[in-house]
Amino acid sequence: MKSIAIPLMALVVASSLVLGAVSCGAGGGDRLRVATTTSLYDTGIWDYLEPMFEEEYGIELDVLYAGTGIALEYGQRGDVDAITVHSRSRELRFIADGYGVERVPFAYNYFLIIGPQDDPAGIAGMTPEDAFGKLAESRLGSFVSRGDDSGTHSREKALWQAAGYEYQAVQQMGDWYIEAGRGMGPTLLMASEKQAYTLTDTGTFLSYKGQVDLVPVIDEGSALLNVYSVIACNPEANPNINYQMAKNLVDFLVSPEIQELIGEYGVSEYGMSLFNPWSDDIAES
Template identity: 70%
Template sequence: MPPQPRLRVATTTSLYDTGLWGYLEPMFEQKYNVELDVMYAGTGKALEYGIRGDVDVITVHSKAREEEFIAEGYGVERVPFAYNYFLILGPPADPAGIKGLSPEEALQRLMDSAKASFVSRGDDSGTHAKEKKIWQAAGYAYEAVRKAGSWYIEAGSGMGPTLMMASEKQAYTLTDMGTYLAYKGKLELVPIVDKGDILLNVYSAIAVNPAANPKTKVDMAHNLIAFLTSPQIQELIGSYGVEEYGRQLFTPCAGAEPK
């Protein structure tokens, strides 16, 4: 292997499964003459890679845990670069009758009926964190939900596999908009609940702090973040997939928290 400058980014699965990273990777590599290694992992695992210093940048979507990561000295700065919304998918017949409800009410209904299956990521990812947050807002302790019955299924895998499983089992599931649109053609599921402030999904990039892990390539990491938030790439993120899926997967929001 000839020595080559390499930059490692651990990304949440939704930015990988939608193909966004595959699309942006060659542009970045060409611009900065660097080999970009993109690893997909749930937010929890991506943060863990960052803590151990095994990657130089992370792109994740779980605000509270990102802030914790930075507060503990592992990350430099949280830079939001795109957002979209989560939505609850389910079988077209909507057996639990949750259409039109708020996300919180929808989960309450699922809990009460205890019949219609729900597939959870169950992998400590950003989507999983969001799901826990909605359960909490709906008035349930998450541990109680996990023990609620066999209708609550923990997949323990990425967004794509979880969608495939939910479709196979004709179950409800929480997904980000981007992955849903990218997988739509393969799923026998439809959007059931897609309105509610709690469903906002913000993606940010964080350079791993060289103070905690001196060997990480912080300069190139900052180049990547500058790249992601540059006007040209922001425009490409905004238009990514529009032609193929008929609607926007990600809304760019360079450096600012969306309202």
């Protein structure tokens, strides 16, 4: 009998401890969770906006740092109430699949193709598509890819497609194509270390400028438009979603005051803004 008493006692102690911990930690009602693409986090704009939202709505805002891929996955699983991402086709699919309510763009900037100062592959001045073609053909420089299924990675894949290459084929092309599998910031640091080309959003590039020894090589072309949008997750797919508060977050981000702050963000520090406020005149392809 007594040999049973020991594990039994342990079980009781453990379960009461776990229960106690659960009851004090489960006050999830007062927290709103948003999973955000790494480029928005790395620029620091969420650190800047978070306290304002918390003050206005009296709620704790939890910002989860994730690539677009995992952010969408969190959204599907119902682990977050809203997502801020930048990959239009995947956002539309997310909504079509019933996981999101509405896609609301709130900021945009442009992707840049950056590389070493001396531009070894000689792609400066080309269209983004031609530049990718030349990189693959000439192999005169390395390219660091995010390789993490993020929004930036999706765009990179689309650019290879536009340049006439199957993405799987690019992955097999050899040592010059490096898949980092990390967020935008770490990828920039890696590309700088290897003196390689990479595709980056303007915001993250500017906020890392002091630490990255690479320059913009191509910064024009409609294929480089980068739109950030916020999606409230669908409470019909996951009843635990705090839809009302998620909707408040959407309204907060597109409110005139916050739009103005987004447009000004980074000007004093970097001499130019990292994001443009959203305008309905922007034509998304």
